[in-house]
Amino acid sequence: MQKTVLITGGAGFIGSALVRYYLNSTAHSVVNVDKLTYAANSENLPREPDLSRYHFYQQDISDSVAMLSIIKQHRPDVVFNLAAESHVDRSIANYKAFVESNVLGTLNLLDVCQQYLQTSNPLDFKFIQVSTDEVYGDILQGEFAESDAFNPSSPYSASKAAADHFINAWVRTYDFPAIVTHCSNNFGAGQHAEKLIPKIINRALQGEPIPIYGDGQQVRDWLYVDDHVLALNLVWKRGVIGSRYNIGGSNELSNIDLTHKICHILDERCAKLGIERQVKHFADLVTFVSDRPGHDIRYAVNCNKIKNELGWRPFFSFDSALASTVGWYVSKIK
Ligand SMILES: NC(=O)c1ccc[n+]([C@@H]2O[C@H](COP(=O)([O-])OP(=O)(O)OC[C@H]3O[C@@H](n4cnc5c(N)ncnc54)[C@H](O)[C@@H]3O)[C@@H](O)[C@H]2O)c1
Structure with missing residues (x-):
């Protein structure tokens, strides 16, 4: 339907x-609301502006009048809230936009959706909040389960945790039909150049130092973005209201190991394509820089719940997804 x-x-x-x-894969209508901050990429948007089941609004989610009007006009069956300031380093330099978009913006959406529920009474409406594994803080051994408490370290993760707490309060107090997901680090095509994987590739191909925080031993789990998308769709279709679901790729790597892996893929690809480079091995460009303040050592989430209850599994192999991701960025730079 x-x-x-x-x-x-x-x-x-x-x-x-x-x-x-x-x-591309369903017949659903899509309403896309984005403020178009520096992090947005118009190349990411669909090419068919006249597609009748696609509607785009350049809009701040904190604007209650505009958001209520969009929601009442389109009567969504589901709202996926991904709008956020998402870069940890920027949150350390200036937290304000993070509070405005991630906390107050989410609260405004909850308020507007609650008004929509009360006045329009839509059937089976769900609100899916896309949060992060970073809300749990770091863990040296083992994995965080959905029942674990939040212990965020950065202004970014604190803002995401604050929004998650408000959602929990809305579920408990107003029976609001929300679900929260906690995913690990995503990778794939179309990510902003400030994020780790595009930054490694861009710096390497430009022959510039590849900066790695501290000793590079911080461990992250990597989730291919298309696997994440399939998980989010399942959460909408089968997820239980009021629940939280961890989503991870089961691909734990230290930042330095990931960097070496990408440099190795780039070495092979450049040799094959005959692309000139300024160093024999891109890994020679790795430069350790002062650690990020409050840098979490390791994130790890246990994903048994989404696997056992919703039947989700990562579909793509990490190595082939990483290779095709690297290929995508190389093709953009060449
Ligand atoms: N990328 C990751 O690895 C990762 C990991 C865990 C969780 N998340 C979460 O997933 C979501 C999406 O992450 P991403 O990497 O695609 O982020 P992104 O920075 O690439 O995109 C965020 C988008 O939100 C828009 N936006 C920001 N503030 C807005 C506002 N007030 N109103 C409307 N639009 C606004 C921006 O213009 C941008 O297009 C975020 O909520 C983030 O916290 C991301």
């Missing part, structure tokens, strides 16, 4: 992958 899917932050990295999934 054709549904209406409202995605906030749909011009960003993950949101745009979700927009493309619903437009």
Whole structure:
């Protein structure tokens, strides 16, 4: 049955992958609401501006009048909230935009959706909040389960945790039909150049130092963005209201090991394509720089719940997804 899917932050990295999934693989209508901050990429948006089941609004999710009007006009069956300031380093330099978009913006959406529920009484409406594994803080051994408490370290993760607490309060106090997901680090095509994987590739191909924080031993789990999209769709279809679901790729790597892996892929690809480079091995460009303040040592989430209850599994192999991701960035730079 054709549904209406409202995605906030749909011009960003993950949101745009979700927009493309619903437009290319389903018959659903898609409403994309994005403020178009520096992090948005118009190349991520669908090429068919006249597609009748696609609607784009350049809009701040904190604007209650505009958001209520969009929601009442389109009557979504689901709202996926991905709009956020997403870069940890920027949150350390200036937290304000993070509070405005991630906390107050989410609260405004909750308020507006609650008004929509009360006045329009839509059937089976769900609000899916795309949060992060970073809300749990770091863990040296083992994995965080959904029942674990939050212990965020950065202004970014604190803002995401604050929004998650408000959602929990809305579920408990107003029976609001929300679900929260906690994903690990996403990778894939179309990510902003400030993020680790595009930064490694761009710096390497330009023959510039590849900066790695501290000793590079911080461990992250990597989730391919298209696997994340499939997980989010399952959370909408089968997820239990009031629940939290961890989503990870089971691909734990230290930052330095990931960097070496990417440099190795680039070495091979450049040799094969005859691309000139300034160093014999791109890994020679790695430069250790002062560690990020409050840098979490390791993130790890246990994903048994989404696997056992919703039947989700990562579909793509990490090595082939990473190779095709590297290939995508190389093709953009060449
Ligand atoms: N990328 C990751 O690895 C990762 C990991 C865990 C969680 N997340 C979460 O997933 C979501 C999407 O992440 P991403 O990497 O695609 O981010 P992104 O920075 O690439 O995109 C965010 C998008 O949100 C828009 N936006 C920001 N503030 C807005 C506002 N007030 N109103 C409307 N639009 C606004 C931006 O213009 C941008 O297009 C975020 O909520 C982030 O916290 C991301």
